[in-house]
Amino acid sequence: MSSLHNDYPWTTHSGPIVVSAPMLKIALAPLAVSVSAAGGIGFLAGGFASPELTQHLAEAAELVKASNIPLHNGLLPIGLGFLSWGTDREVALKALQQYPVAAVWSFAPYQLSDLLEWSKAVRQISDNKTRIWVQVGTVAEAVEVAKTTKPDVLVVQGSDSGGHGLSQRASLMTLLPEVRDVFKKEGIEGIPLVASGGIIDGRGAAAALALGADGVCLGTRFLASSEVSIAKGYQDEVLRAGDGGVSTVASTIYDKVRGYRDWPQSYAARGVANRTFLDAVHGMSEDENIAMYEEATKLGDSGWGPEGRMTTYAGTGVGLVKAVSPAGEIVKSIRKEALEVLQKSASRFQV
Amino acid sequence: MSSLHNDYPWTTHSGPIVVSAPMLKIALAPLAVSVSAAGGIGFLAGGFASPELTQHLAEAAELVKASNIPLHNGLLPIGLGFLSWGTDREVALKALQQYPVAAVWSFAPYQLSDLLEWSKAVRQISDNKTRIWVQVGTVAEAVEVAKTTKPDVLVVQGSDSGGHGLSQRASLMTLLPEVRDVFKKEGIEGIPLVASGGIIDGRGAAAALALGADGVCLGTRFLASSEVSIAKGYQDEVLRAGDGGVSTVASTIYDKVRGYRDWPQSYAARGVANRTFLDAVHGMSEDENIAMYEEATKLGDSGWGPEGRMTTYAGTGVGLVKAVSPAGEIVKSIRKEALEVLQKSASRFQV
Incomplete structure (x- = not known):
């Protein structure tokens, strides 16, 4: 006790x-x-x-x-x-x-x-x-x-x-x-x-x-x-993702596209890697990434997933x-x- | 059993x-x-x-x-x-x-x-x-x-x-x-x-x-x-370091200064952060970092420590x-x- x-x-x-x-x-x-x-x-x-x-x-x-x-x-x-x-x-x-x-x-x-x-x-x-x-x-x-x-x-x-x-x-x-x-x-x-x-x-x-x-x-x-x-799209992606040590990433890009710009600098956020993250890694400008995120918000549940742009925050235990x-x-x-x-x-x- | x-x-x-x-x-x-x-x-x-x-x-x-x-x-x-x-x-x-x-x-x-x-x-x-x-x-x-x-x-x-x-x-x-x-x-x-x-x-x-x-x-x-x-310097640094989640870093710089250049690309190595690491983060060229590492190898046990350059590989549990x-x-x-x-x-x- x-x-x-x-x-x-x-x-x-x-x-x-x-x-x-x-x-x-x-x-x-x-x-x-x-x-x-x-x-x-x-x-x-x-x-x-x-x-x-x-x-x-x-x-x-x-x-x-x-x-x-x-x-x-x-x-x-x-x-x-x-x-x-x-x-x-x-x-x-x-x-x-x-x-x-x-x-x-x-x-x-x-x-x-x-x-x-x-x-x-x-x-x-x-x-x-x-x-x-x-x-x-x-x-x-x-x-x-x-x-x-x-x-x-x-x-x-x-x-x-x-x-x-x-x-x-x-x-x-x-x-x-x-x-x-x-x-x-x-x-x-x-x-x-x-x-x-x-x-x-x-x-x-x-x-x-x-x-x-x-x-x-x-x-x-x-x-x-x-x-x-x-959202169902988010929950479905949590159920789908596995091997979270590699499928999730700790990054600040998800905050940026979602408009949270004032987190203390020592913080990052872990989520399932998706297009937002991959495009950022490959050099897409923040402005373009934000614009594409905002487009994706109109897609409903299909905006999530590894090829999607909606954020799936989850820990390494997602699998x-x-x-x-x-x-x-x-x-x-x-x-x-x-x-x-x-x-x-x-x-x-x-x- | x-x-x-x-x-x-x-x-x-x-x-x-x-x-x-x-x-x-x-x-x-x-x-x-x-x-x-x-x-x-x-x-x-x-x-x-x-x-x-x-x-x-x-x-x-x-x-x-x-x-x-x-x-x-x-x-x-x-x-x-x-x-x-x-x-x-x-x-x-x-x-x-x-x-x-x-x-x-x-x-x-x-x-x-x-x-x-x-x-x-x-x-x-x-x-x-x-x-x-x-x-x-x-x-x-x-x-x-x-x-x-x-x-x-x-x-x-x-x-x-x-x-x-x-x-x-x-x-x-x-x-x-x-x-x-x-x-x-x-x-x-x-x-x-x-x-x-x-x-x-x-x-x-x-x-x-x-x-x-x-x-x-x-x-x-x-x-x-x-x-x-x-080396005693290495062991002493293991005994000294604490809060390993922040005092250690996973990096490839320690391999580079030590002359190991062929590790598979998906690997990094975790060690206590020291001058080698900090200088690399702040933009020191690899060649200069290597030269300074080689100088440090002549220092014996005093080459280790947070201000030293000898590598202290250790896990987050070092504390x-x-x-x-x-x-x-x-x-x-x-x-x-x-x-x-x-x-x-x-x-x-x-x-």
């Missing part, structure tokens, strides 16, 4: 806590609430805190009521994720005041110190009830955030993740145990680590636990959930995603399989 | 099989024999099969005798690794005839089909006693090699590895389970998978087992073993390597810790 269970009492104790990532425009109320209803922690993507955020939270509140998950301390039993560098804090705080949530997740500030004031503000308007989650990608970031922001949870993201992440990183294989060791050495205690990046099923979850995680976060796997807000399932089933099967894998792996070598 | 134990009967059954990687010029007879003497499988670096190979094997034979490890089928209880693209096959086969070994490991052919004839030749001169190991880095490579070369073992190398590897790859987190799943789907059976890339201690080994490995291979960890053939230990102790502690980690992780969530 992890200390995470205390702070999020609706979570199930019979396996690792499964978290769904706040994927921009994709992880909305139905996905977040389904994950929490299954005993996990679902995150709604707050993105930059656009005016529609309140509607998404209102929908989440309705779904929570319908799902019979009890409120915890008056908080919605879901989390809310923000892209730190571009968040409209006024809109975000107003939404949080109207719909207090169990956790707020911050990702990708211009400087780590930007997280301080923001975290204080979130704690203040919630009477210290809302928990602060911060996502990091290196040992140095983990230590600095732990010492300054003092978050309630650190999400440690390895190099296999889909979508945005630091362009230079280790995978969870080495990042997670090194964060653990350095925390021990520096006397940093009491911050649970949630592993993210390359976890698709119970095997990845079991591996993350062995590496030192207290909980596991999945993004790519939930792209193929029944409740996700995703392990082969079917669409209800989010709650995904959560439950990962919890169950992770334990089975650990027990089976341990028993295999006992003579 | 894994089927690996049958083919390498000196290996210990009480935990996962621990393999030491055939690191060029670094993993020689003392390291390889110490690993096998501790119940693992030590690999001697055959490299390109230079004339000194026979001397290294003669030394290994002496050390095996002194260690009282029984020969298996008349074979030395160690493996021999070759860089496929540059191997002098005549020299290699002659050495193998004089000193038959338990396993031959091939890595980095220009084309995967190059492995076929070579594997046949090795099998033939050993009366099918020497086992064929092939290292791969993608799902597609794993499937093609399994179907054509039909090796006895596949070494699956993830993106965290030090030294050479495919420049575009997933980490073990997703690569290993996807190879397993695709093998199952394609009906490929009976080829044990040895995981490599990012495994430093029992946590990484436990994670690899959970992800589907039958055995684990370590390189970077053995750079800090008592028996390794390494987990904090002390020099005898290779046998490393092997035993990984075996023990891996089991403890799996048992502890499994019991943690049982209510």
Whole structure:
């Protein structure tokens, strides 16, 4: 049992806590609430805190009521994720005041110190009830955030993740145990680590636990959930792609064609390689690439695919995603399989 | 218990099989024999099969005798690794005839089909006693090699590895389970998978087992073993460096300054970032960089370090390597810790 269970009492104790990532425009109320209803922690993507955020939270509140998950301390039993560098804090705080949530997740500030004031503000308007989650990608970031922001949870993201992440990183294989060791050495205690990046099923979850995680976060796997807000062309491409170490690429070109120009410079985003990427590699100008992307947006679902131009953000584990399932089933099967894998792996070598 | 134990009967059954990687010029007879003497499988670096190979094997034979490890089928209880693209096959086969070994490991052919004839030749001169190991880095490579070369073992190398590897790859987190799943789907059976890339201690080994490995291979960890053939400056830099996701870089510049110009184009090599790398990034010509590298070779141990120019090949797990230990102790502690980690992780969530 992890200390995470205390702070999020609706979570199930019979396996690792499964978290769904706040994927921009994709992880909305139905996905977040389904994950929490299954005993996990679902995150709604707050993105930059656009005016529609309140509607998404209102929908989440309705779904929570319908799902019979009890409120915890008056908080919605879901989390809310923000892209730190571009968040409209006024809109975000107003939404949080109207719909207090169990956790707020911050990702990708211009400087780590930007997280301080923001975290204080979130704690203040919630009477210290809302928990602060911060996502990091290196040992140095983990230590600095732990010492300054003092978050309630650190999400440690390895190099296999889909979508945005630091362009230079280790995978969870080495990042997670090194964060653990350095925390021990520096006397940093009491911050649970949630592993993210390359976890698709119970095997990845079991591996993350062995590496030192207290909980596991999945993004790519939930792209193929029944409740996700995703175009069919995108989801079909997730189901099709395999061998993600070579079929996906970490690049900034997908941001550029989609009009996101202000990401902190140390970030890139991993997606399935398509014409946008290949044309950029072969020297097409950004302007032409953007124009062709905009044409492709008119094609509907056929705009995705290796010869298409619509972006398929996904992690290297995309080849392990082969079917669409209800989010709650995904959560439950990962919890169950992770334990089975650990027990089976341990028993295999006992003579 | 894994089927690996049958083919390498000196290996210990009480935990996962621990393999030491055939690191060029670094993993020689003392390291390889110490690993096998501790119940693992030590690999001697055959490299390109230079004339000194026979001397290294003669030394290994002496050390095996002194260690009282029984020969298996008349074979030395160690493996021999070759860089496929540059191997002098005549020299290699002659050495193998004089000193038959338990396993031959091939890595980095220009084309995967190059492995076929070579594997046949090795099998033939050993009366099918020497086992064929092939290292791969993608799902597609794993499937093609399994179907054509039909090796006895596949070494699956993830993106965290030090030294050479495919420049575009997933980490073990997703690569290993996807190879397993695709093998199952394609009906490929009976080829044990040895995981490599990012495994430093029992946590990484436990994670690899959970992800589907039958055995684990370590390189970077053995750079800090008592028996390794390494300059003190190099070893000190391995002990110093941390946060390997950012402090190491995968690049081709280290090959260039060291005079290795014929690696297959899809490969890069991961090492700690130093002046060679930074100067290359900032536009220094290759010729000047080579000249400065050659000057640095005269500096002895002070040629290493972040401001030095001597190459410190190491994986992203370099920060987990904090002390020099005898290779046998490393092997035993990984075996023990891996089991403890799996048992502890499994019991943690049982209510």
